[in-house]
Amino acid sequence: MKGRGIVRVVVILLVLAFTIGCDQVSKSIVRTKLDVYDRYSFIGNHFTLLKVENTGAFLSLGDKLANPYRFILLTLLPVLSLLGGLLYILIKRNFNPLTLFGIIFVIGGGMGNLYDRIAHGSVTDFMHIDFGLFQTGIFNVADVSIMIGVGLIFVDGFVKNKDGKEQEALAAE
Template sequence: MPSSWKESGLRWYWVVVLVFIADQLSKQWVLANFDLRESINLLPFFNFTYVRNYGAAFSFLSDAGGWQRWLFTIVAVGFSTLLTVWLRKQPNAMWRLNLAYTLVIGGALGNLVDRLQHGFVVDFLDFYWKTSHFPAFNIADSAICVGAGLIILDSFISESKPDGKDVAKG
């Protein structure tokens, strides 16, 4: 474990702040300027559409009656705490994994604030092909997905030690 937080993955926590601010500002703009389900077509495959998600990814458990709000709150706090502890234990140089963890934390906290403040998550990015729409999402969701992808990628890539020997990470 690095001897100080400055030598650890916690140095990457600025990414959490950046994702969180971008996510919350975009959602506040949507809430201030759009009515529910209002949509603006921007590209032949992309709309800016305000929808509410009471569930998780792909509206999972959205019609569960309200208890899911607290389940997803506990999950967001738990994962953010766990990833923060892991960041403290990792060296700052493990950039890919540090970036991945901070993206996930920033996204989780962005959606957590929505759940606590509104009881739902504000989604507005609506991609589609002809009449088939991908579930709407937001900046926090994007950060979580990119972070998860980087975690998967990192599991397949080994880091090199300064002496040139490859080591598998655990």
């Protein structure tokens, strides 16, 4: 049983490292190859690479905050939350695999963006999607990781909810 616990921790840390690594490699390439506000469009201008340094959080929220509020809200609380989340998934063992991987992706994306904020003073964003009514803000690989993680958690919750309703229906018959 002890060996399974070690393998589980190693898998969690490897997926986390892979997630953070993909984010940081992509941002490093963008930082070295693109100038701020350089624009490269693809797929009929629906996908754009555009380097932007975001000094706030999601959609630049908090970028105008003064210190110490800025430090507390954009650095200290995220550090504590991400470390707490990582410790939680390392200690708690009864996660469904979809939820576990979802949480790992969310933590990895958060750590990737937090690393940027601490090391560079801003988060490098560089992707934008525009399909008319559907349009995103400018985002990065860490943001994609967070969205995939949230999606996995939702899918797991939906599957559990559906299974629970099916079992209730069978029990009522």
